[in-house]
Amino acid sequence: MQFHPLEMGIEVSGRAVYSTLVGLNNLRLPKEKDLLGFTNSETGIIALDLDKWYSQEIWLKVFEMIAVMYGDAILFKIGFAIPDNAEFPILPESMENAIKTIDVAYHLNHKKNGEIMYDKDTGNMQEGIGHYGCKKIEGYNLIIAECTNPYPCSFDKGILTAMAKKIKGNAIAIHDESKPCRKNGAESCTYIISW
Numbered sequence: 001m002q003f004h005p006l007e008m009g010i011e012v013s014g015r016a017v018y019s020t021l022v023g024l025n026n027l028r029l030p031k032e033k034d035l036l037g038f039t040n041s042e043t044g045i046i047a048l049d050l051d052k053w054y055s056q057e058i059w060l061k062v063f064e065m066i067a068v069m070y071g072d073a074i075l076f077k078i079g080f081a082i083p084d085n086a087e088f089p090i091l092p093e094s095m096e097n098a099i100k101t102i103d104v105a106y107h108l109n110h111k112k113n114g115e116i117m118y119d120k121d122t123g124n125m126q127e128g129i130g131h132y133g134c135k136k137i138e139g140y141n142l143i144i145a146e147c148t149n150p151y152p153c154s155f156d157k158g159i160l161t162a163m164a165k166k167i168k169g170n171a172i173a174i175h176d177e178s179k180p181c182r183k184n185g186a187e188s189c190t191y192i193i194s195w
């Protein structure tokens, strides 16, 4: 379900939080709420240490406040900006590998028990934050991306769309309405990427 951590004690990188908040551009942040310490309560300006790691549980609460204030269109927009604002591995040439790097970047930006959840040397990924799935349909320009992470539906659609468009300008990502949706309390959302 969106905004509910799958496990407690997970941390998210300041850089990942910043790259999300920066996608709000000039939109006003709810300064009266202080965004649980992510913004200066006087000015509403983002007050983040990019090199610090923050509680994912608190970050998801902040994210939920943003979602309630601004709605799905803005969540899509900040998701769309993520591949440009966040640190990603080098962009591969194929659509399949590009979509796969989302899950790698996702795990690189989270820590469990003080350890980054993707080991660049071994390629090992720790479980605990769900995934950005990627299943290529052979013979077609189609990828099924099942997202089982606690981030919001429209935000993930934005990330997937932006990443796909980096490889092929005409690519689109649609939400598979025949599948469950995290907005309705489900564990996952499924998107169909075509180009």
Ligand SMILES: [Zn+2]
Binding pocket: 153, 154, 175, 180, 181, 182, 183, 188, 189, 190
């Ligand atoms: Zn959904």
